[in-house]
Amino acid sequence: MIFSKEYVGYLARQTVKHLVAEKMIETGKPAILNERVAAAMIDELSLEDRINDEVRVILEAFQDDMRKTGASYPEMFKKVKTELARKYKAVL
Template sequence: MVDAKMIHTENLKKVEDRVTQGLIEELSLEDRINEEVRVILDAYQDDMRRSGASYMEMFKKVKIELARKYKAVL
């Protein structure tokens, strides 16, 4: 972006570090959401078994809701 003159900075290293950190946080968001989905579904696994709900379908539905809640694009 600096080469394309889209941004100007006096401290390129600091900008690179902040962009890298932002990307890492964004990429780890899906992992955190997946873990939260697992915790939620574990709490309801008996009910899901009784009703015949598919774990994978419920996982997708809960994940979509959490992504919406956190305003995440997955």
């Protein structure tokens, strides 16, 4: 993840604070809402990390074939990552 969890928590608090101030949402328990928003943000931001891990597993399974054909690891990584992002409907 490109952001620290502390920063994501800060972003979540600021988001909730802004939404409450603009009367877009109401909450009696802002601390719980902050936690839920932070968890959702962390989950979304860590999607790229999970996709990268899956790409590594896939390429590891095909490393012998890649060596035989002379395929470039960085190129294959990028192609597989693009396909997985499309599969998960992720914007990276």
